[in-house]
Amino acid sequence: MTKIYIYCLFDRFDKFLGVYSSLKTVHRDALRYCNRGNSRVVLEADGRLHDASLVILRNLFKGKLNYEILYCNERQGVKVLKTNLTE
Numbered sequence: 001m002t003k004i005y006i007y008c009l010f011d012r013f014d015k016f017l018g019v020y021s022s023l024k025t026v027h028r029d030a031l032r033y034c035n036r037g038n039s040r041v042v043l044e045a046d047g048r049l050h051d052a053s054l055v056i057l058r059n060l061f062k063g064k065l066n067y068e069i070l071y072c073n074e075r076q077g078v079k080v081l082k083t084n085l086t087e
Contacts, residue, residue: 004085005065009033012077023061027054030071030078037075044070 007026009017017033020026031052034041041052043060050056052071060069061082068081 006083006085008081008083010079010081012079014079017078023058024054026080027057030080033078034071034073034076037073039074041071041073044072 004021007020007023009020009026009030011017011033018026018029020029031041043050043052043056045060050060057069057080061067064082066081066083068079071078071080
């Protein structure tokens, strides 16, 4: 059985924005939606803040399933959910 992970993108009101098979593209689009205002974009996972980089996002998702990470700044926020396809 192959493991195919998908990443779902939601806005802060839980409105569905898209589904992705690539971590790189979901990171790019999350930054694009969230990068409005004068403050920097950060990742929030398990109550801790991290810099918004692809490497950190990959490490936060590593080994986890049905896990969500919040991209946020002073004005915007989006959520990325990692899950898998089931047969």
